Amino acid sequence: MTNFTDLFAWFDRLGVADSLLPFLLIFSVIFAVLERINIFGPNNKRTHVIIALIMGILFVIPHVTGTYPSGSDPVSIINKAIPNVGVVLIAIIMLMLIVGIFGHNLNIKGSALSMVVILLAFGYVIYIFGWAAGWWSTGGTFSWGLGFLGDPETRAMLIVLAVFLIVVFVIIGGKGPAGEGKKGFGKIIEYFQNMLKD
Numbered sequence: 001m002t003n004f005t006d007l008f009a010w011f012d013r014l015g016v017a018d019s020l021l022p023f024l025l026i027f028s029v030i031f032a033v034l035e036r037i038n039i040f041g042p043n044n045k046r047t048h049v050i051i052a053l054i055m056g057i058l059f060v061i062p063h064v065t066g067t068y069p070s071g072s073d074p075v076s077i078i079n080k081a082i083p084n085v086g087v088v089l090i091a092i093i094m095l096m097l098i099v100g101i102f103g104h105n106l107n108i109k110g111s112a113l114s115m116v117v118i119l120l121a122f123g124y125v126i127y128i129f130g131w132a133a134g135w136w137s138t139g140g141t142f143s144w145g146l147g148f149l150g151d152p153e154t155r156a157m158l159i160v161l162a163v164f165l166i167v168v169f170v171i172i173g174g175k176g177p178a179g180e181g182k183k184g185f186g187k188i189i190e191y192f193q194n195m196l197k198d
Contacts, residue, residue, distance in 0.1 A: 018063075019063070023060045030051065031048055033047060071133070076132075077129060080131075085128055088128075091163070092117075125163070126157075
């Protein structure tokens with residue numbers, strides 16, 4: 001091994017991404033949920049660890065042995081979906097950075113925009129996992145009317161449109177100079193005029 005590329009390739013050959021990481025993910029999620037809801041009562045960490053361990057193993061072993069039905073292997077679905085979810089998270093962080101550069105305080109907690117963002121993110125995550133499971137492809141479980149989402153250019157255009165609408169909503173619905181007086185597009189113009197004066 002001479003560089004990190006060889007190191008990660010070696011991890012891949014060992015099956016880290018194919019078995020170890022999905023196991024750790026399921027174990028962590030199940031353990032965190034059990035710790036949160038305390039279904040077996042407080043101070044039952046050992047029981048929670050054992051249950052999470054068993055569920056993680058039961059989740060991964062059929063994948064390793066190839067006994068999951070074709071096209072419904074949850075480990076493969078997770079491995080295809082999670083990188084795309086990561087892209088969405090990075091896009092949201094970049095959006096917040098861009099809005100922050102212009103001095104606008106992006107505080108959507110308790111506003112109508114927070115529900116819009118949650119619904120958009122929730123819908124996109126469902127779409128990503130459905131795509132990874134093959135639901136939207138031709139002949140998939142929910143292929144009707146959603147074939148256009150298979151085109152990467154269409155998906156990119158929809159994401160750009162959603163981000164643009166969120167930015168416009170932030171500017172129009174924000175407090176301060178753009179949130180008073182004029183309505184609609186006039187607020188946007190007024191907001192940028194006040195930015196140039198400062």
